[in-house]
Every structure is written in structure tokens, then in C-alpha cells.
Amino acid sequence: MTATTDGQHPVFGPVLSELNERHRDEVLTAFAAVEHGRDPVPEAQLAALRDATLRRHLRRLLDRVGRTLVQVGNGHWTSGYADDVAARLSAEGWQPLPAIDRAVLVLVLVHSVAIPRSQGLLSGDSWTSAHPTSADELVRYAQLPRGEIRPALQRLRAAGLVQSAPWRGRGPDTGTAYLPGPALNRLTPSARQRLEHQLILAAAPESPLAASIRAKQAASEHTDGDR
Amino acid sequence: MSTARSAAAGTTGPFDVVGDRVLVGVQVVDISRLSTHPVPVTTQGLVTVAGQGPKDSNGAGKSSFIAALSLLHADEQWRLASGASGAAELLFTAELAAQESRWSNVDRGYLIGVFAMPGATSAEELADDTVTVWLRINRKAPYIDLRWHDGLYVPYGESESDRAGRADEMWRSLPRSNGRTDFHANQLSKVLFGQHARCVSFLSTSVRSSPTANLLAQPLNDLAPQRIFDAIATLTGLDRELDHEQVLRSAEHRHRTTVLDAEKDLADWERDMAVVEAGIARRIKARELLDEARQAWRSRCARHLLDGVEQAHHLRSRLNTLSESIDEIRAEIQGVDDQLAALSDDDGAVRRFDAARKARQELLGRDRELDAGHQAATQNLERLTTRLRELTDAARTTDGRDVETARAEEAEAKTALEEAIAAHGVAKAAEAQARTGIAAAEAGDDVATEQRERLREAGVPAAALVDVVEVAPDERDSWEPRLTPYRHAVVVARADAERARAALADLPGSVVVMAEPAGDEPAADDAATADGATETPATFDLSAFLAAVAQRSGEQAVVDGEAGVLVVGGFTEPITGRASRVAAAESEHRARVAAVEDARAALDTARAALDTAESRTRAARAAEEADAVRSEIAELREANEQRQARRDELAPKLAEAEDVYARELGVRDSRDERIAGLRQTRKRLEHTLSEREAEMFRLTEERDAIGLLDREKAWGDTPEAAEQHLSELGDEQSRTTAEWDEYACRLTNEVAVGCFPPSTPNDEMTAELRELLVTQNWHGGSLETRVGLVQPLQRALRAHLDDTEEHDQHQRQQITEQRTRRSNDLSAARLGLAEAEQTARAHRTSLASGIKAMLTKVGAEFDRLDQEYGGYGAGLDFPEPEPPAEPDKPWRWTVTPKWRRAEGQRMSAYTLRSNTAQMDEKAVKLVCAAALARGGDRPLLLILDELGRNLGKQHRREAVALFERIGNDHNITVVGALQDDMERYAIEASGLYVKLRRRSDTMAYNEEPVIVGDDANRARVQLLRDWLTSYRPGDVAQLGG
Structure with missing residues (x-):
């Protein structure tokens, strides 16, 4: 200073x-x-x-x-x-992450947060979780170039967007696993909500939840326009 | 001393360890270049710290010493909450001491303070209730570690290195202050002094870590009123009250956040539930409407069935009528076909027509042929007549001769012409010769031409004799004959005779007359003329020749009497002289020209005779041809007359054939017309037939389309029952099917819209309803489309509404419950907020009165001190601030000090410009006033670097005296670092005088300081010094035991 x-x-x-x-x-x-x-x-x-x-x-x-x-x-x-x-x-195009990193991050969030939350294992609107996503699983099932997933995970980890899951309580055969990183705690409530809505709209566009989100978005745009 | 520690141990650990004790001694290890000797410190009054460096007072470590004192008293200026990183600058640093070659930097140092009760007057009393505080200062974070020991516990030893060497070991043997670790800077004030301000300091620039103000660190008028309040609040302990108020406001804020969250939550929930409830309400309405819609549809089906029955009946009768009319038309067509066949089969009429046409054409052909022959002959006649006229004209010039005679005359004429032509040619040749003669005579070339040419070429002058001699006309008769034999002679000079003979050798017969050389004697003329023949005045002199000739001549014609030669004379023209010869030639030419003229006249006459003869021959031939043409014309006229006769013969036959043909043609045309008429009729009938058939087909289709069976099925009963049903309806029975359709569709649509408003995503519908509403396009479809969908749609909607009924009821119940619960939560939160607000408000009210009371007290003390120590009276302004609008906004108090500038004047605010000395004085008084107002139970340390920095001599003395007196009168210790020139004022006024010493720059550490007490304190200083240096570890064992 x-x-x-x-x-x-x-x-x-x-x-x-x-x-x-x-x-x-x-x-x-x-x-x-x-x-x-x-x-x-x-x-x-x-x-x-x-x-x-x-x-x-x-x-x-x-x-x-x-x-x-x-x-x-x-x-x-x-x-x-x-x-x-x-x-x-973001309107000015400021985007520090390459597309591959974003894709991997979304996969980790889907595995570690979205799926456990839909199963009722997680509550609240936080984007942190104790459900690890195995790197092997990511490499095996993702439709991303395989060689790029692990470097992307390393970059995400350096950025604090993912963290490696502790070994405690996991079987001996599992490889490295990842959790959403502490940087996700920095999301404001509205950012968290927006992220959740985006994920719902992407994952289940036909669900009643998605319908109500769309209705809300339309309503808010409408009021914005009135203003 | 365990009481203080245990007092707060129950809550947050050690608290206010030092308590009411005051500093009685301080010892430092590796702090700046200070020595490790223990320094006794007195309480109350003025403590002056002086220095004796290598050159002057600077460089002895005064500032570091008083900075260490302020750190030991947890002065906030060290930024304790952030870890007091500035403290590391106090450590011994080799470069700063200019000792980097011998010493290295230390990475930790110790600051040891001995605190004892102020009333203790003996070593035993001191030892009884003492706490020794150790601060370890580290080069790296954590910058400060705190430990303490009950009783005296200081490094000991005879030498510097003894004491310094023991420090680490003694530190390690102290127990950790905070369980597994030590307390650090942020806890310093709390643990040692219970958050009481024990020190106000102005530290000089070298160690001052922050520009943030306290009352002594900056000129008073640089401080905002709010800052001044902060400073006073810290000194008076109000800050803790204010902190408490802030905590209450935090609680209030938390409650308010809870309420706001709950309100927002409820509003969000209500908004979501409004949608759900609206859906439920719509469905309830839809259920009612659905029944009505089903009734309407049933009535519609009844009406539809009856309509169908009626329509079918009507169609049947129309079909029968059509069928009959079709049969009639077919019969008519048959009749027309028969007539057509009869007309088309008439062969006799065709044959007759063909024969008539053929006969007519044949006759017409013959007539045309005759006519053509006649035309050709007429044309030929015309041409021949013209020719005859031309020939007759040409024959007119025969002059009565026949062809034979004419040809004989022509041959004669030709012969005469040829002769005339020949005569003309001879005459012309003679004329040309005569003309040549003239030219030769004129040129003199008519005599001895050849000879003269030769002589000229040989360069011999010569002339013809006849040219040289001229004869007078009366002598011609005598001289011309004499000269005739010499007509062709040439004259040359006698001297040239031989050359002339040589030149003319190949011309035999040439006659040369030798002449005398001429020129000398012009008298020669006389001689010649005397004889009648004179020479021409030329170059030749022929007088000898002429005399000889004349001498030889005889009588008459005898020219040579001796030789006997006679020459006939009588020439018409003189033979001598050129002129006479030219005249003779011209005369001959004239005669020749006349002869040519005569010959040409004879020639013209001969040509005219030939022309006449030729024209007569041509005319005779034309007369012969004209006779031939005349006979041909006569033949042609005869042939024409014969043809005309034949045509006249043919004419009646032809007229008859034409009549027959015209009649047959009329017959044929009328028949064709009738056939066309019949065909037209047939076509019209066929068209009508196909129209009728199409109509019939259409009606049949229509009849089939009514679908009576389906309608009956839809109604579900007999037509009679339908009639019965409609008759029971009352006014509505007059409705048509279309009206019923519309009515039923409208009701059904209302039900559908009630269940699924138009904006509903398709995914929310059941598959059946989606199929009907979306895929079949119920909303956008025409009435016909909708009518077809009404029945299944009603069925599907019924199923949907039945399905949702139970769920809706359950949900309504849930919503009601939730609403009650949430409202309760909200009101509970509101209640909590109200309570918190009330608490905070109540506390604030009491705190405000407390603050005002305290500030009033400070103001009173300020006034008293000011007047007591040379001022004219002072006070404080402190308006009570409004409570903060938001609980998390600070509650901001301000204090404006003011004082009189002269006796009896009104007080003016501190911001009014004033001299610096006065500002400093008022600041010190204000600090003291604040300290006094607090109640005086806690001692206060005022630390002033560069004491009296801005003061003049008189002021300095007064200031020092002021500090001494204030310190003595109240429980305040003033520690001041002195500049050299202040020393003499200070020594007499201070209760304790500490002089730090270092003689040379080569010394890394100071020497032992000089410590002197004044009369009142000397004994106590000695006592403290002895007591501090007397410490040995055994004592601890003794004391602990």
C-alpha cells in the first residue's frame, strides 16, 4: 500500500x-x-x-x-x-479459466454437490461438499480430451476451485479424488443461487423446478424492464 | 500473585495481571544498544532520560529506552492488534550500531519490567507483591511473546555477557502464558492491564510506527473532535462501555438481519405459494365447469343426431328426383344419335355431287385452253404489225431500184472512191516536196550541199558559186548561160584549194572555183560591176574567174568560143542569188497546193456517191422483208377466227355444267348443317347428364358423411330419446348444432385453460393431455378441429382433475400450516428485534448520561488544571449525538476542547490558531484531566520524546515544572527524553534522572547508565537498585517455598 x-x-x-x-x-x-x-x-x-x-x-x-x-x-x-x-x-469478457477447466469444474460440482443434493445427502445452498469425485471417474466417463483433465484439475486446485479429498475413510483402491475447493465459498448468495439455477436448467430442463426458475427469471426481467 | 489471574480465569483466561502495580524497574536485553543493567523507576513526578553519546546527547538510545517503556505499558501506538510489527525495530541491529563487522543482528530481545505496589517501601514489601513481566521481541512474527512471573525474576550477573547470556535460559524456564503457546501483542493490553490505558506517549519519529493521532503525538489542532473523544474515552475507560454498546448494537443488528431474512423468506415463499394456490383455485373452478361442459356436449350430441336424421331424409328424396331426370336425358341422347347415323350414311348424293363437279371442271379446262391460244396469237399480231410499220418506212428510200441494181451501183461507187483517194495522195506528196524545196532555198542548202558540209567539217571556208555571184537583171541573158556549167560549183580561197581537194576526194564530180583572198581591196567592186556580174560582198574575190569567163565567151549563146560550147539561156527566174532562187521555189509550191485541192474535191464527190448507193441497198432489202411479215399477219388472223368459233360452240355446254354443279353444292351444305346441329344437341345433353351424375355422387357422399351410426353412438341412445332429451331443456332446445358446438368447446376450453394456463410448459402436462392440447393444437385449432377433440379432452381433463384433487387438498392444508408457522417465526424474530432494540436503546441512554457525566468531569478537571497551572480557564464541548440509524453504524461522539486566551475572555475552540507551545500545554493538561477524571485508582505513564521540543527557554522551564507538579500532585508519571540544552532545567525539577552513556562509536552497547534520584527519591532509587540487582535464582525457590 x-x-x-x-x-x-x-x-x-x-x-x-x-x-x-x-x-x-x-x-x-x-x-x-x-x-x-x-x-x-x-x-x-x-x-x-x-x-x-x-x-x-x-x-x-x-x-x-x-x-x-x-x-x-x-x-x-x-x-x-x-x-x-x-x-x-463478465460482461467485459473477463474469464480467467479456459473452457476445459470450466468443464471439469462443472463435472466436479455435478458429482460432488448436485447429485448428493438431489439425493438429499446435502442441504443448504453451499457449493462445498464432503462427497469426493474420483479423478478416475472423471477421466473414464467425461467426454473431454483425456489428457487434458488432469492438468485442468491441477490448475483448478491451484486456483482453489477444487481441493483433493482427504484419504480418511476411503477404500485403499480409490485413486485421487477431488472436492469443490474453498474458493467456491467466495460466491455471494445470489451467485450461488444463479449457479444452482443454471445447473438445474442444464441438468433437468423439464422439471417443475426448472419451470418455476424460468417463470421467476421472466418475472424479474419483466420488472427490470418496467424500471 | 495469583489473585488477579484467577479473578478472570473463569471466563477468558488471565486478565489484568499487573492491576494496580506500578513499574519499579526495567531491564532490557538486546534492545537497541541499551545495556542490560536494571534501571529503577520511580512513580509520580517527572522522570527525565538524558543521553551522552560520542559527540552529544544523540546516539545513546534515549528514544529506544522510552519506546521500550511505552511497549511495556501496551501503548496502542504499537498497533498491538495487528501484531506490533514495529517492535522488531527495537532489536539490536548491527548495521545501525555500525558494528556489523564484529556483531551480528540479534533475532530476539527481551524487555523485562518489574511491577510492584506503589506503597511498598522495603525490599520485603516489594518482594511480597511483585510481578515480573517478560516480553520477548522477535525479528519475525509473532513479534511479541508474553510471559510473566510472580515475584522478582530478572537476569543477573556481574557483567553484561553474564546477564545477556542468562536471558534465553530464564525465558525458557518460564511457563507458557497461554497454555500451549504464549500470548502475543494483540492480547497484551488485556492480559496485563485489563484493557486499561496506562500509557499515553509521544514517540519520536525513529520508532513511531503510526501517524494515527493520540493527544500527545500530534498538535492538538490537527485532531478531529471525534478523535479527541476517542483519546479521552480510552483514557477514561469509556471505550469499554462504548464497546459494550457496540456489542449490543451487533446483537440488535443480528436480530434485524434475522427479521429481514425471515421477511424476505416469507415474501418469497408467499410469492411461490401464490402460484400454487392460484393453480388450486383454478382447478376447483375447472371441476365445476367440467360438469357443465359435459352436459353441454351431451345436448350437442342429441341435437347433432337429430340434425343428421333430418338431413338424411332430405337427401334421400333429392337423390330419387335426380335419378329420374338422368334416365330422361339418356333417352334423348339416343334419339339424336339415330338421326345422325341416317344423315351420315347417304352415298348417292355424294356420287352425284362428285360427277357434276368433274364435268364442270373438264369444260372449264377446255374453254381456258382456247382462250389462252387466242391471247397468245393476238399478242403475236401486235408485235408483227409494229415490225411491218418500221420496215415500210425504211423501204421508202429505194428511188425505184431493185436489190440487184442497187448492189451494182454500190460496187461502182466504191471503185471510184478508191481512185480518188490515190490521186489525192500523189498530190499531197508533190506538195510536201515543193515545201521542202522552199526551206532548202531559204537555208541555202539547195546547191552543192554535200560538198559544203564536208568542207565545213574540214574547217575550210566555202560558199556556193551561185550565191557568191549576183547577176543584174539586164545582164541575165548574157551571164546566165555563161555560169550554167558552174551551177553546182563551190568557191574556196586559193590557199585552201589543196585542203578542199583532199576533203572532197570521195565525192567525184565536185567542182571547186578558187577565189582570190578577199578583204584588202574593196575596190574590187568596181571591177566586177564594170563587167555586169558583181560579187556579193563576201570574202571571196571571183573577179579573176569572172573575167576569164567573160573573156572566153563569144556572141549570143556561145559561152566558150574557143572550146565551142553553147548554152541555151532564157531561165524564168535568175539562177544566181539566194532571193531569186527562193522565189522560184515558192512559185512551184503554190502550183502543187492547187493540185492537192483539186484531188480532195474529187474524193468528197466519190464518198457521197457511195453513201447514196449503200442506203439504196438497205431500203431495197427492207421492202423484201415487209412483204414476208405481211403474209405472216394474215395467217395469224385466220387462226384466231377459227378459235373464236370453237369457243362460241363450247359456251352453252359450260353454262349447263355450272348449273348442275351449283345445285349439287347446295344440297350438300344443307346436310352438313343439320349434322352439326345434331352433334351440338348431343353434347349439351351429355354435359347435363354428367352434371346430374356428379350431383348425385355428391349427395350420396353427403348422405354417407352424416355418419348417423357414429352420431347415434355418441349420443348413446335412440333418436327418440334424443328428441325427448332436447324437449326437456327449455329455452336451450332452440339452439342449433353449431351453437351447441361453440358452447361446448368454450366450456371445455375454459376447463383446459383452468388446468393449464397458456404459458404452462408442455412438460407439465400428462402425455394424453399434451397429445390433445399441443400435438393436435387445441388452442390454435379451428372450431371443427376442436369439436372432434372435445370428447377425449373432457375425459382426459376429468382424469387429471380427479388425480389432482386429493393432492390439492393436501397442499392447501400444508400451505395454511406453513403460513401460520412462518408468520409465527417472523413475529418471534420481530419480538427479538424489538427487545434487542430496546436493550440497546436503554443501554445507550444510560451510557449517554454516563459519558456526559464523565466528560463533564473531564471538562471540570481540565478547567481546574488549566487555571491551576497558568491558564485562564478551559472546558469541553460535547453535544450528544443522535443514536445511529442502523444498528451497525457507529455511535459517534465528539469533543471540542476550548479555553480562554486571556483573562475574562470567552472560551474559544481549540481549532482557533494558536502557538504550538500552548497547544502542547493544553494537550498535556487534557490528558492529565482525563486521567484524573477516571478516578485516579490507576497510575498513568506519560511518555514524551523530545520534551519541550517547541518551547522557548521560559516555556521550557514552565513546562518541565508543570509536568513535575502535575505528576507529583496526581498519580501520573511523566517520562521525558531530554535534549542537551534542557538538561539544566530538568535536573532540578525531575524526581529521577537517568543518563544513558556511550563514549565511543566503537562500542556496540552502552555503558552503565547514571541514575540519580532527587532528594525525595534518592533513598527509594537506591533501595530499588539494590533490590533489583540482588536477585538470584535461589530467591525464587525461597519465595516460591
């Missing part, structure tokens, strides 16, 4: 200058934790996450850089792109 001559940071200065010494430190600590931490941060650890007032400041601080605070489960927090920023970035 570079400081201007009057000692204020050009981006964060306006927010930070309102805080006293202690609160400032706490907010900055929480900012670093949610931005750079791999996993969501428990609010018990950081006062700025626990306290609503400081959380508001933290949110404003994140907002200055196009990010927002995302609550994960009960009492864990991380940060992600704000919905409007994400929409603008």
Missing part, C-alpha cells in the same frame, strides 16, 4: 480515517484475513468480523476494491466479488 503525502491511502484512507487506532487495526486484520485466507475465517477469531459496526466498516473497505463480505455457514466469513462488479467483469 502506498500512502499519499498527507498519510492517507487514496483508496482506503476515507474509510480508515474514521476509525480509532484499535478498530483500524482490527478492520485491516480482518480485511487481510478474508482477502488472503484460503478458507473462510471464523468470526470468533476477529473482532471486526464479530462486531456489526466494524463489519460495516470492513464491508465498506472491501467495497472500495469491488469486493464484498460473504458469510459462510454460521459465523464464518470470507470475501468475494460484489454481484454488480462480477456482472460487469
Whole structure:
């Protein structure tokens, strides 16, 4: 961070200058934790996450850089792109993942989240899961070029979008298996919902669920148009 | 000292370990270049820290020392919450000490503070209730580890290295403070001082880690009122109250979030359920409508059946009528066919017509032939008559001669002409010769031409004799005969005679007369003339010749008497002289021309005679031809007359044949007309027949299409029953089938729409209904299409509605239950929120009054201190802020210090520009006021680097005195680092004087500091120093025992 001559940071200065010494430190600590931490941060650890007032400041601080605070489960927090920023970035064609990586990620999500959720094994709208997707299975059944799946998995893992599943509790014969990564915790609720809707529309376009999603989308577009 | 620790152990572990104790000694290891000697510290009053570096006071580590003190007192300026990374800068760094060649950097150092009760006055009392705090400062995170020990526990030894060497070992033997690990910077304030502010510091730039303000670190007027409140709140402990308020607001916020979530959830759910409920309501309505629709359809089937019966009856009668009419038409066609056959078979009439036509054509041919012959003869006659006229004209010029005579005369004329032509030619030749003679005479070339030519070529001058001699006319008779023998002679000079003879050698007969050379004697004329013959005035002198000739001549014609030669004279023209000779030639030419004229006249006459003879011959021949033509004309006229007679003979026969033919033609045409008429009639009849048949076919089809059986099946009973059913309907019995169709379709459609609104995705329908509604296009289809679908659709809809009935009921029940439950949840959440709001509001109200009371107290203390120490009175403005609109917004208080600038003036706010010294003074007073207002139970440490940095001499003395007095009067210790020039003011005022020493830059660490107490403190300083240095591990065992 570079400081201007009057000692204020050009981006964060306006927010930070309102805080006293202690609160400032706490907010900055929480900012670093949610931005750079791999996993969501428990609010018990950081006062700025626990306290609503400081959380508001933290949110404003994140907002200055196009990010927002995302609550994960009960009492864990991380940060992600704000919905409007994400929409603008994707509208401008910002897409860091190649198509093959996206395809593999979708397969992992289908195996680890969508299928267990449809079986009633998972609840909630989170995109993390404890149901591993075996890499062998991916290679065997996916209609993707085989040689590219494992490199794609490695890249996704580096990006935190998948993680390798722990060995505990699995049979000796199974190979490497993957779980959705901690980066998926950074999705905002509306992003999570959008992802879920997209998956439902893709997987079961004839289901009543898909019908109601389409109806909702049409209604929201309609109201958008009215506005 | 376990009481403080155990007091809070039940909740969050160690808390406020130091408590009311004050710092009595400090020892550092590897902190900057400070030595490891223990430094006793007094409480209350002013502690001055001076330095003696190699050159001046700088470089002795004053700033590091007081920075260590502020860290030991958990000053927030170290950014403890973020781990106090700035603390690592306190560690001994070889480069900074200019000792990198001998020493290396340390990666950890120790900061050891001994805290004891302020009232302890002996070593035993001190030892009784002491806690030794160890801070280990690390080069890398965690930057600070905290451990402590009840009782005195400091590194000991005689030398620096003894003490420094023991530090690590002693640290390791301390128990870990936080179970498996140690507490770090973020817990420092809480664990040691229970979150009480024990220190306010202004640290100089080298170790100051943050520009964020506290009251002493920045000029007062650079601080916002809000900041000033923060500072005061920290000093007075209000910050914890405020934190509590913030926690309450967090709770309120959580409740509010819960309520909002619940509301949103309920709204979403209601929106979803509205769709479901609307579906259920539609289906209930659809069930009612379906019954009506079925009734309508039944009535329609009855009406349809009856309509069919009636229609079938009507069709049958029409078919019968048609069939009869078809039979009639067929009979008519048969009659026409018979007539046609009779007409077409009449052979006799055809033969008659053919014969008449043939006879007529033959006669016509013969007549035409005769006519053609007549025409040709007439044309020939005309041509011959013309020819005859021409010949007669030509024969008129015969002049009575026949052909023979004419030819004889012509031959004679030809002969005469030829003779005339020959005579003419002779005359012309003579004339040409005469003309040549003239030319020769004129040129002088008529005498001795050849000879003169030769002589000229040989270059001998010569002339003809006749040209040289001229004879007078009266002498002609005598001289002409004399000269005649020399008519052809040439004259040359006597000197040239030999050359002339040679030139003329091959011309025999040439006569040359030699003359005397001429020219010298013109008198020669006289001689010649005397004799009658004179020479021409030429170059030749012939006088000798002439004299000789004259001498020889005799009488009369004798020219040579001696020789006896006689020459006859009498020439008509003179023979001598050129003119006379030319005249003679012209005269002869004239005679020749006249002869030519005569010959031409004779020739013309001969030609005219020939022409006449020839024309007479031609006329005689034409007369002969004309006779031949005349006889031919007569023949032709005769032949024509014969032909005309034959045609006249033929004419009556031809007229008869024409009549016969015309009659037969009329007969034939009328028959053809009748046949065409009959054919037309037949065609018309056939057309009518096919129309009738098509109509019949159509009616038959129509009859078959009614499908009476199907209609009866649809109705399900007899037509009589249908009639019965309709008669029971009342007003509706007058409806037509189409009206019934429309009615039934409309009702059925309403049912279908009720079950599946138009926007419903097809996937939601059952397969049967999808087939009927979508595949068969119920919604978009025409009425006919729909009528066909009504019955199966009603059946399918009935099945669908029956299927869903139970499910609908169940769902309605569920919705009602859920709605109650969710509403209850929401109201419970609202209740929680209301309670939380109330709690927060109540707390805020009491807190506000508490804050106001505290600030009033601080204001009073500020005023008192100001007046007490040289001011004119001061105070604080602190408007109560509005409670935050949102629970997660901060509740922001502000404090505006103000003071009088002169006696009796109104107070003006601190932001009004003022001198720096005054600002610093007021800041110190404000800090002290805040500390005093808190209640005075906790000691406070004020740390000021560069004490009195901005003050003038007088002010410095006053400031130092002010600190000393404030410190002494209240429970405040002021630690100040001094510049050299401040020393003399400070020594007299301070209770404790610490001088850090380092003599040379070559020393890595300081020497032992000089520590002097003033009169009041000297004994205590000594006591503390002795007590601190007396520590040995055995004591611990003793104390612990």
C-alpha cells in the first residue's frame, strides 16, 4: 500500500480515517484475513468480523476494491466479488479459466454437490461438499480430451476451485479424488443461487423446478424492464 | 500473585495481571544498544532520560529506552492488534550500531519490567507483591511473546555477557502464558492491564510506527473532535462501555438481519405459494365447469343426431328426383344419335355431287385452253404489225431500184472512191516536196550541199558559186548561160584549194572555183560591176574567174568560143542569188497546193456517191422483208377466227355444267348443317347428364358423411330419446348444432385453460393431455378441429382433475400450516428485534448520561488544571449525538476542547490558531484531566520524546515544572527524553534522572547508565537498585517455598 503525502491511502484512507487506532487495526486484520485466507475465517477469531459496526466498516473497505463480505455457514466469513462488479467483469469478457477447466469444474460440482443434493445427502445452498469425485471417474466417463483433465484439475486446485479429498475413510483402491475447493465459498448468495439455477436448467430442463426458475427469471426481467 | 489471574480465569483466561502495580524497574536485553543493567523507576513526578553519546546527547538510545517503556505499558501506538510489527525495530541491529563487522543482528530481545505496589517501601514489601513481566521481541512474527512471573525474576550477573547470556535460559524456564503457546501483542493490553490505558506517549519519529493521532503525538489542532473523544474515552475507560454498546448494537443488528431474512423468506415463499394456490383455485373452478361442459356436449350430441336424421331424409328424396331426370336425358341422347347415323350414311348424293363437279371442271379446262391460244396469237399480231410499220418506212428510200441494181451501183461507187483517194495522195506528196524545196532555198542548202558540209567539217571556208555571184537583171541573158556549167560549183580561197581537194576526194564530180583572198581591196567592186556580174560582198574575190569567163565567151549563146560550147539561156527566174532562187521555189509550191485541192474535191464527190448507193441497198432489202411479215399477219388472223368459233360452240355446254354443279353444292351444305346441329344437341345433353351424375355422387357422399351410426353412438341412445332429451331443456332446445358446438368447446376450453394456463410448459402436462392440447393444437385449432377433440379432452381433463384433487387438498392444508408457522417465526424474530432494540436503546441512554457525566468531569478537571497551572480557564464541548440509524453504524461522539486566551475572555475552540507551545500545554493538561477524571485508582505513564521540543527557554522551564507538579500532585508519571540544552532545567525539577552513556562509536552497547534520584527519591532509587540487582535464582525457590 502506498500512502499519499498527507498519510492517507487514496483508496482506503476515507474509510480508515474514521476509525480509532484499535478498530483500524482490527478492520485491516480482518480485511487481510478474508482477502488472503484460503478458507473462510471464523468470526470468533476477529473482532471486526464479530462486531456489526466494524463489519460495516470492513464491508465498506472491501467495497472500495469491488469486493464484498460473504458469510459462510454460521459465523464464518470470507470475501468475494460484489454481484454488480462480477456482472460487469463478465460482461467485459473477463474469464480467467479456459473452457476445459470450466468443464471439469462443472463435472466436479455435478458429482460432488448436485447429485448428493438431489439425493438429499446435502442441504443448504453451499457449493462445498464432503462427497469426493474420483479423478478416475472423471477421466473414464467425461467426454473431454483425456489428457487434458488432469492438468485442468491441477490448475483448478491451484486456483482453489477444487481441493483433493482427504484419504480418511476411503477404500485403499480409490485413486485421487477431488472436492469443490474453498474458493467456491467466495460466491455471494445470489451467485450461488444463479449457479444452482443454471445447473438445474442444464441438468433437468423439464422439471417443475426448472419451470418455476424460468417463470421467476421472466418475472424479474419483466420488472427490470418496467424500471 | 495469583489473585488477579484467577479473578478472570473463569471466563477468558488471565486478565489484568499487573492491576494496580506500578513499574519499579526495567531491564532490557538486546534492545537497541541499551545495556542490560536494571534501571529503577520511580512513580509520580517527572522522570527525565538524558543521553551522552560520542559527540552529544544523540546516539545513546534515549528514544529506544522510552519506546521500550511505552511497549511495556501496551501503548496502542504499537498497533498491538495487528501484531506490533514495529517492535522488531527495537532489536539490536548491527548495521545501525555500525558494528556489523564484529556483531551480528540479534533475532530476539527481551524487555523485562518489574511491577510492584506503589506503597511498598522495603525490599520485603516489594518482594511480597511483585510481578515480573517478560516480553520477548522477535525479528519475525509473532513479534511479541508474553510471559510473566510472580515475584522478582530478572537476569543477573556481574557483567553484561553474564546477564545477556542468562536471558534465553530464564525465558525458557518460564511457563507458557497461554497454555500451549504464549500470548502475543494483540492480547497484551488485556492480559496485563485489563484493557486499561496506562500509557499515553509521544514517540519520536525513529520508532513511531503510526501517524494515527493520540493527544500527545500530534498538535492538538490537527485532531478531529471525534478523535479527541476517542483519546479521552480510552483514557477514561469509556471505550469499554462504548464497546459494550457496540456489542449490543451487533446483537440488535443480528436480530434485524434475522427479521429481514425471515421477511424476505416469507415474501418469497408467499410469492411461490401464490402460484400454487392460484393453480388450486383454478382447478376447483375447472371441476365445476367440467360438469357443465359435459352436459353441454351431451345436448350437442342429441341435437347433432337429430340434425343428421333430418338431413338424411332430405337427401334421400333429392337423390330419387335426380335419378329420374338422368334416365330422361339418356333417352334423348339416343334419339339424336339415330338421326345422325341416317344423315351420315347417304352415298348417292355424294356420287352425284362428285360427277357434276368433274364435268364442270373438264369444260372449264377446255374453254381456258382456247382462250389462252387466242391471247397468245393476238399478242403475236401486235408485235408483227409494229415490225411491218418500221420496215415500210425504211423501204421508202429505194428511188425505184431493185436489190440487184442497187448492189451494182454500190460496187461502182466504191471503185471510184478508191481512185480518188490515190490521186489525192500523189498530190499531197508533190506538195510536201515543193515545201521542202522552199526551206532548202531559204537555208541555202539547195546547191552543192554535200560538198559544203564536208568542207565545213574540214574547217575550210566555202560558199556556193551561185550565191557568191549576183547577176543584174539586164545582164541575165548574157551571164546566165555563161555560169550554167558552174551551177553546182563551190568557191574556196586559193590557199585552201589543196585542203578542199583532199576533203572532197570521195565525192567525184565536185567542182571547186578558187577565189582570190578577199578583204584588202574593196575596190574590187568596181571591177566586177564594170563587167555586169558583181560579187556579193563576201570574202571571196571571183573577179579573176569572172573575167576569164567573160573573156572566153563569144556572141549570143556561145559561152566558150574557143572550146565551142553553147548554152541555151532564157531561165524564168535568175539562177544566181539566194532571193531569186527562193522565189522560184515558192512559185512551184503554190502550183502543187492547187493540185492537192483539186484531188480532195474529187474524193468528197466519190464518198457521197457511195453513201447514196449503200442506203439504196438497205431500203431495197427492207421492202423484201415487209412483204414476208405481211403474209405472216394474215395467217395469224385466220387462226384466231377459227378459235373464236370453237369457243362460241363450247359456251352453252359450260353454262349447263355450272348449273348442275351449283345445285349439287347446295344440297350438300344443307346436310352438313343439320349434322352439326345434331352433334351440338348431343353434347349439351351429355354435359347435363354428367352434371346430374356428379350431383348425385355428391349427395350420396353427403348422405354417407352424416355418419348417423357414429352420431347415434355418441349420443348413446335412440333418436327418440334424443328428441325427448332436447324437449326437456327449455329455452336451450332452440339452439342449433353449431351453437351447441361453440358452447361446448368454450366450456371445455375454459376447463383446459383452468388446468393449464397458456404459458404452462408442455412438460407439465400428462402425455394424453399434451397429445390433445399441443400435438393436435387445441388452442390454435379451428372450431371443427376442436369439436372432434372435445370428447377425449373432457375425459382426459376429468382424469387429471380427479388425480389432482386429493393432492390439492393436501397442499392447501400444508400451505395454511406453513403460513401460520412462518408468520409465527417472523413475529418471534420481530419480538427479538424489538427487545434487542430496546436493550440497546436503554443501554445507550444510560451510557449517554454516563459519558456526559464523565466528560463533564473531564471538562471540570481540565478547567481546574488549566487555571491551576497558568491558564485562564478551559472546558469541553460535547453535544450528544443522535443514536445511529442502523444498528451497525457507529455511535459517534465528539469533543471540542476550548479555553480562554486571556483573562475574562470567552472560551474559544481549540481549532482557533494558536502557538504550538500552548497547544502542547493544553494537550498535556487534557490528558492529565482525563486521567484524573477516571478516578485516579490507576497510575498513568506519560511518555514524551523530545520534551519541550517547541518551547522557548521560559516555556521550557514552565513546562518541565508543570509536568513535575502535575505528576507529583496526581498519580501520573511523566517520562521525558531530554535534549542537551534542557538538561539544566530538568535536573532540578525531575524526581529521577537517568543518563544513558556511550563514549565511543566503537562500542556496540552502552555503558552503565547514571541514575540519580532527587532528594525525595534518592533513598527509594537506591533501595530499588539494590533490590533489583540482588536477585538470584535461589530467591525464587525461597519465595516460591
